[in-house]
Amino acid sequence: MAQQSTASYLKMTVLVKKVLALIDEFEAAASEGFMREAATPVLLGGVSLTDKVNSAIDKGRARLVELTETTKLQQEAIDELSKGKDELNTLRDLSSAIGLAQTRDEIVQLLINMIREKILPIGGAALYQGSEDLGFTLSETWETTPEDLAEIDRQKTSGFLQWAMKSPVPISMPSEGRYPTAVYVPMRVGNQTLGILLLLSSRAVDEFTQSDHDRMTLLCSQAAIALENARLVTQILQMKQYNESILLSLTSGLLAVDLDGRVTTLNPAGLTILNYQAGDILGMKVSDLPPLAEFARLLTEAVTSSMDRRNVEIQIDRGERNKQVLGVSVSPVLAEGDRVIGAMGIFVDLTAIKVLEQQVRRNDRLAVVGQLAAGAAHEIRNPLSAIRGNIQLLNRKLQKLAEPDALLVKTKSIIEEVDRINRIVAGMMDMSKEGSLQLVRTPVGKFLRDVGYIVEGNFKEAQVGLDFVLDETLPEVEVDLHEMKQVFLNLYQNALQAMKANGKLTVTSERIKEEDGREMIQVKVADTGCGIDQKHLEKVFAPFFTTKTDGTGLGLSIVHRIVQEHKGDITVESEIGKGTTFIVRLPQAPPAAGATV
Amino acid sequence: MEKSKLKELIAKIEKLPTLPVVVTRINAMVQNPKTSAREVGAAIAADPSLSSRVLRLVNSAYFGFPSQISSVGHATTILGFNAIQNLALTATMFQLFRDKGEEELFDRRAFWEHSLGVGVICRMLAERVRYPDKEEAFTAGLIHDIGKIVLDQNVHEEFKAVMALCRSQNILLYEAESKVLGLTHANVGYILAQKWNLPKKLQDPLAYHHNWGLSKYNPQLTAIVHLADFLCRAFKIGNGGDSQMPVLDKTAIAEFKLAQADIEQLRNSSEKEIEKAEVFLEML
Numbered sequence: 001m002a003q004q005s006t007a008s009y010l011k012m013t014v015l016v017k018k019v020l021a022l023i024d025e026f027e028a029a030a031s032e033g034f035m036r037e038a039a040t041p042v043l044l045g046g047v048s049l050t051d052k053v054n055s056a057i058d059k060g061r062a063r064l065v066e067l068t069e070t071t072k073l074q075q076e077a078i079d080e081l082s083k084g085k086d087e088l089n090t091l092r093d094l095s096s097a098i099g100l101a102q103t104r105d106e107i108v109q110l111l112i113n114m115i116r117e118k119i120l121p122i123g124g125a126a127l128y129q130g131s132e133d134l135g136f137t138l139s140e141t142w143e144t145t146p147e148d149l150a151e152i153d154r155q156k157t158s159g160f161l162q163w164a165m166k167s168p169v170p171i172s173m174p175s176e177g178r179y180p181t182a183v184y185v186p187m188r189v190g191n192q193t194l195g196i197l198l199l200l201s202s203r204a205v206d207e208f209t210q211s212d213h214d215r216m217t218l219l220c221s222q223a224a225i226a227l228e229n230a231r232l233v234t235q236i237l238q239m240k241q242y243n244e245s246i247l248l249s250l251t252s253g254l255l256a257v258d259l260d261g262r263v264t265t266l267n268p269a270g271l272t273i274l275n276y277q278a279g280d281i282l283g284m285k286v287s288d289l290p291p292l293a294e295f296a297r298l299l300t301e302a303v304t305s306s307m308d309r310r311n312v313e314i315q316i317d318r319g320e321r322n323k324q325v326l327g328v329s330v331s332p333v334l335a336e337g338d339r340v341i342g343a344m345g346i347f348v349d350l351t352a353i354k355v356l357e358q359q360v361r362r363n364d365r366l367a368v369v370g371q372l373a374a375g376a377a378h379e380i381r382n383p384l385s386a387i388r389g390n391i392q393l394l395n396r397k398l399q400k401l402a403e404p405d406a407l408l409v410k411t412k413s414i415i416e417e418v419d420r421i422n423r424i425v426a427g428m429m430d431m432s433k434e435g436s437l438q439l440v441r442t443p444v445g446k447f448l449r450d451v452g453y454i455v456e457g458n459f460k461e462a463q464v465g466l467d468f469v470l471d472e473t474l475p476e477v478e479v480d481l482h483e484m485k486q487v488f489l490n491l492y493q494n495a496l497q498a499m500k501a502n503g504k505l506t507v508t509s510e511r512i513k514e515e516d517g518r519e520m521i522q523v524k525v526a527d528t529g530c531g532i533d534q535k536h537l538e539k540v541f542a543p544f545f546t547t548k549t550d551g552t553g554l555g556l557s558i559v560h561r562i563v564q565e566h567k568g569d570i571t572v573e574s575e576i577g578k579g580t581t582f583i584v585r586l587p588q589a590p591p592a593a594g595a596t597v
Numbered sequence: 598m599e600k601s602k603l604k605e606l607i608a609k610i611e612k613l614p615t616l617p618v619v620v621t622r623i624n625a626m627v628q629n630p631k632t633s634a635r636e637v638g639a640a641i642a643a644d645p646s647l648s649s650r651v652l653r654l655v656n657s658a659y660f661g662f663p664s665q666i667s668s669v670g671h672a673t674t675i676l677g678f679n680a681i682q683n684l685a686l687t688a689t690m691f692q693l694f695r696d697k698g699e700e701e702l703f704d705r706r707a708f709w710e711h712s713l714g715v716g717v718i719c720r721m722l723a724e725r726v727r728y729p730d731k732e733e734a735f736t737a738g739l740i741h742d743i744g745k746i747v748l749d750q751n752v753h754e755e756f757k758a759v760m761a762l763c764r765s766q767n768i769l770l771y772e773a774e775s776k777v778l779g780l781t782h783a784n785v786g787y788i789l790a791q792k793w794n795l796p797k798k799l800q801d802p803l804a805y806h807h808n809w810g811l812s813k814y815n816p817q818l819t820a821i822v823h824l825a826d827f828l829c830r831a832f833k834i835g836n837g838g839d840s841q842m843p844v845l846d847k848t849a850i851a852e853f854k855l856a857q858a859d860i861e862q863l864r865n866s867s868e869k870e871i872e873k874a875e876v877f878l879e880m881l
Contacts, residue, residue: 158663163675167675168731169677171674172674190727204635205671206673208633208674209634210678213674213678
């Protein structure tokens with residue numbers, strides 16, 4: 001029994017040792033990631049404990065592999081996520097940076113930096129710009145060595161550009177320079193290729209992934225949009241500048257209004273013509289500016305009728321003394337689809353031309369009347385002297401009668417009337433006289449004052465002042481003194497007749513410059529009389545025009561004729577109740593021959 | 598048609614040739630954006646015959662690339678991953694559905710000419726409506742009628758009845774299919790697409806090119822194939838098995854805004870484009 005038990009004890013011990021060894025092996029396997037199997041054979045009741053342990057090891061290994069795989073997958077998923085986030089950030093950075101970038105160079109430099117940092121290693125870069133119709137040409141290179149440039153040049157001749165233009169993906173081609181690969185990335189906006197970015201990269205030609213393609217395409221289309229925006233902005237700025245310089249250099253005025261009739265544009269010439277400051281008129285309604293009432297009406301018509309109107313004359317009315325005549329062409333401003341968005345008018349100042357026209361008309365009329373009058377006067381004089389001689393004879397006979405006859409008074413009256421006719425006829429001949437002028441050099445002050453002495457007495461009697469404000473430094477004029485005295489005698493006397501007691505006649509002389517640069521001597525004869533009605537102003541120089549009951553209506557015609565003969569001109573300004581000013585302009589005398597200065 | 602008969606039919610149809618592992622692998626690889634062109638090239642190179650067919654297509658006048666491309670990896674960085682995937686798929690399909698020398702119920706040459714014509718017109722329409730991937734449109738057109746071949750090969754006897762009905766009553770093939778079989782070549786195309794796990798974008802045009810209204814996933818491409826199929830028959834390019842004009846879905850093609858002049862232009866330029874794409878037929 002003891003022997004048996006000793007034997008079984010020994011057997012037991014061996015078994016226990018084996019089991020312990022098996023456990024050790026399991027532990028070792030566990031610590032090595034279940035990568036080896038247990039070898040110690042342990043049979044227990046006919047069942048292999050070793051197999052059981054090995055199956056456990058297998059399960060452990062499978063689980064471990066699964067775990068590792070899962071972890072790997074999770075890690076990959078996390079990587080992918082963070083990469084996606086990275087890409088989002090990249091795009092956001094690019095968009096915001098590109099939002100600030102203004103020029104092509106800034107945009108492309110940003111793009112290159114982003115690609116280099118986030119996508120692939122790149123060396124030099126080149127940008128081709130153009131259009132699918134016109135082809136692409138190299139517009140700029142970045143960070144290139146001469147060697148790179150040679151490679152870029154070589155790539156150009158390969159025909160890949162044509163291909164890349166239409167390709168939906170970036171394409172990479174083998175390169176011969178120090179970089180193995182040339183990548184062509186089309187820069188697209190919508191369906192249109194605006195440019196192709198050529199990148200020299202150290203990455204092998206087939207090492208690109210879809211993600212590389214996608215990210216490059218995305219970045220480049222972002223940049224393409226920015227480039228297109230930059231180009232459009234530049235284009236618009238240039239167009240704006242061009243349009244502005246056209247407006248600036250126009251000598252005609254240009255005024256544009258929106259549909260409300262508010263001024264949107266008025267060019268500098270227009271400001272000068274209309275005599276406004278830009279700040280006072282821009283944004284204002286034209287109809288709110290009383291002087292421009294007629295202009296406003298034309299513009300409104302252009303908007304409502306959508307029709308052009310050419311060369312319309314309108315008046316800018318700023319009161320009696322300040323009237324301007326404009327020649328205006330108006331047209332509606334059309335936007336896309338012929339929609340009317342406002343109106344514009346182009347205008348020139350016709351005031352000076354109008355005045356000239358008036359003068360020419362008057363001169364013509366006076367010349368014809370003058371010739372007619374001269375002819376008539378000559379023919380009237382002869383019969384008139386016959387009538388006067390005979391009546392004189394009759395008169396003498398009647399005087400000799402012892403008893404005064406009632407007819408004597410009649411004949412006297414006839415003689416007086418005939419004399420009056422004679423004076424008129426003489427005046428008429430005077431008015432149309434085309435004799436040669438006896439020109440002498442003289443300061444204007446001389447005859448202005450001389451005539452003043454003649455009329456002094458009459459002025460005093462009528463209690464009217466006579467004032468001379470003369471510039472004694474004026475150059476001399478060359479005039480026929482007798483004729484010129486007649487001019488001012490007529491003007492002074494006319495003035496005197498127009499004034500009541502306490503009136504005042506002021507005679508000023510000054511030097512002015514005509515628009516064409518000629519220097520003239522200007523004499524103003526200004527009274528404080530009753531003034532001349534606006535409707536009569538134009539006619540005052542016409543022969544036989546008079547408002548006085550006993551005037552011949554020839555005085556001012558003669559004045560006009562004489563001034564004209566002296567190559568000067570005469571105008572009149574007048575305001576009812578305030579007075580009338582005659583303005584005589586005479587040319588300076590030519591420099592005296594042999595005169596020493 | 599009873600249900601049990603239909604089930605039997607579908608069971609027969611489903612005995613399709615399996616898509617070669619290499620194409621399945623490429624499909625899976627392209628799903629991963631981190632796959633490099635070199636890896637795709639290596640996968641295709643595992644099948645030397647596929648690799649050489651893909652390279653022949655890549656270097657053909659159809660693509661007209663200015664220089665010789667000598668590796669599929671490089672081709673991938675030029676044409677893009679999707680295009681290479683589609684090329685591998687097309688090349689494989691042409692291989693699998695090549696004539697088996699048995700009795701054919703319709704002219705295969707004319708059938709493939711029709712398919713090529715639809716593919717080319719799809720590509721041109723894709724450009725016109727700015728569909729993002731022209732090559733995908735081409736592939737969709739090329740394989741749109743693949744179900745007809747599957748029917749001819751897998752349920753030959755039944756398909757014989759279909760053809761007989763189609764010819765005797767002069768009706769559209771898919772109407773005859775529907776009457777005789779209870780399903781159409783479009784349904785079969787869908788079964789194939791499912792089984793081969795084709796890219797989802799290609800599944801809709803296969804399944805719904807006669808029934809645009811049902812396309813939910815990619816209606817634009819489905820409409821392109823629908824119209825291209827119609828135009829191809831109008832232009833009399835190849836033969837799809839019947840000689841009828843399919844019914845045109847007006848809402849499907851509203852987007853194309855085609856005028857008579859556009860159709861003339863499509864007809865003229867399709868001739869030249871089909872010539873360039875003849876290389877696909879050479880693989881048969």
